[in-house]
């Protein structure tokens with residue numbers, strides 16, 4: 001996805017296809033979650049954990065505490081827990097049930113894949129429990145940070161939740177009957193506000209779908225299709241988008257993006273409804289469509305913009321041409337997959353207060369992002385430099401406001417961090433220390449974060465490569481790596497992508513070329529990555545390397561700028577809040 005420089009080449013993604021039929025009225029969005037229970041008070045967050053709608057969880061949080069209310073269709077016991085890996089062990093769990101009008105509730109932890117034992121210190125507290133309409137309802141509260149050896153602290157970003165129920169009440173505090181298949185694990189963004197899942201009544205939709213694309217029998221395919229938005233009567237606000245995944249193909253559709261082509265360009269009809277292989281075979285006219293408009297990846301759901309923000313579409317000054325890019329991941333080389341998956345966007349003529357937009361930040365996708373094997377923790381960092389934020393935000397000295405983010409890395413990614421460096425001081429936009437490749441969800445920030453002209457936007461990914469035997473390079477395939485964060489912000493300015501890339505000037509005496517980068521990769525392949533000194537030296541070289549900084553506006557090639565310079569100096573590092581118990585319950 002997310003094109004970039006390969007070596008010193010400027011590669012752009014894109015494709016374009018068509019459609020000018022009249023727009024149908026919107027079908028109901030695919031996953032409007034229907035609340036089946038009424039909670040005891042208003043909760044900011046709500047999810048149904050299992051596929052059959054049996055385990056419903058409401059929660060809310062403040063700076064220090066998180067309050068849950070579980071509504072579960074059972075008159076037996078209910079279990080809920082936090083787990084580092086989504087497995088029953090190791091996990092911090094609570095178990096509760098209501099029997100003869102009395103509620104039993106205990107804070108426990110697991111010491112194996114069997115009945116959790118009761119903690120010495122009880123740190124999850126029951127507020128009330130009852131049985132009602134064949135459901136067990138438990139409301140309880142705990143601190144977000146817990147610092148004893150039997151509990152897990154809750155961090156920003158992805159949290160793995162495990163849940164279970166049984167139709168029987170236990171006879172004693174111990175001796176729970178086995179829950180059998182009444183259990184599951186879910187990734188939740190516990191400390192991000194729930195999206196307001198609401199569509200305006202006048203919303204219409206437009207689909208960016210693949211057209212029965214016959215997937216080649218190879219690992220990685222980036223398929224592109226171009227579209228022209230029909231006349232929708234002038235400026236509208238896009239307020240929601242959702243994936244439309246063809247049934248049966250969920251396993252091969254890795255990510256889907258929609259790029260906006262340069263607004264002021266005129267596109268010949270032949271560029272509309274074109275299908276091609278992205279990057280290598282893209283026509284130049286469509287290859288410069290690089291401003292991200294919609295981004296979805298495996299595990300994600302629909303995304304609803306906040307009530308006061310919409311992304312402009314249909315403006316008379318706009319080319320209205322878009323490119324749908326689908327990354328298919330086909331490791332078993334299936335040859336009989338035909339796919340019409342894509343994204344659906346909903347838009348409304350009732351304009352909201354702010355024009356919002358999305359910008360891509362991070363490490364440019366390129367083999368110069370190098371992750372040697374053997375590391376328990378290797379950091380790659382990309383920057384959106386001062387020149388770019390000065391230029392892009394020049395009309396907004398007070399800054400633009402980031403309200404949501406979409407982090408993206410591949411299989412080695414364990415953490416994705418988005419930060420700001422202002423006058424040398426580093427602050428956080430959002431960190432996900434538990435990034436999960438299989439759960440790539442756009443997330444709203446609890447508080448908007450301001451980015452000002454002259455700020456540096458820093459994207460850092462932590463990778464774990466200790467079960468690899470070869471160097472992993474940045475690239476498009478799932479087995480290569482990426483380190484990207486899409487920032488959703490308002491008001492809209494002219495910026496599409498802003499990233500950087502270490503150029504390893506200490507290794508590559510001349511500027512990077514296919515040949516000397518190839519040689520460097522070969523050299524790295526011969527080094528002893530089990531040697532900590534070797535590891536440490538390369539980490540330092542990565543962090544101290546000069547960078548190529550790129551800044552691309554919405555007008556494609558003509559808005560593209562590249563500079564070279566040292567990495568930014570950070571005089572005051574951001575110190576994450578102390579998640580003291582983190583190490584304890586990791587098995």
Ligand SMILES: *[C@@H]1O[C@H](CO)[C@@H](O)[C@H](O)[C@H]1NC(C)=O
Nearest residue numbers: 061062063064065066067141
């Ligand atoms: C946060 O929530 C907890 C639990 O409801 C409550 O006791 C505490 O007073 C709240 N803190 C603030 C600052 O509102």
Ligand SMILES: *[C@@H]1O[C@H](CO)[C@@H](O)[C@H](O)[C@H]1NC(C)=O
Nearest residue numbers: 528530531532533534535537
């Ligand atoms: C590890 O690498 C360093 C630097 O190349 C070298 O000096 C040292 O001898 C190596 N240690 C071992 C145990 O091979």
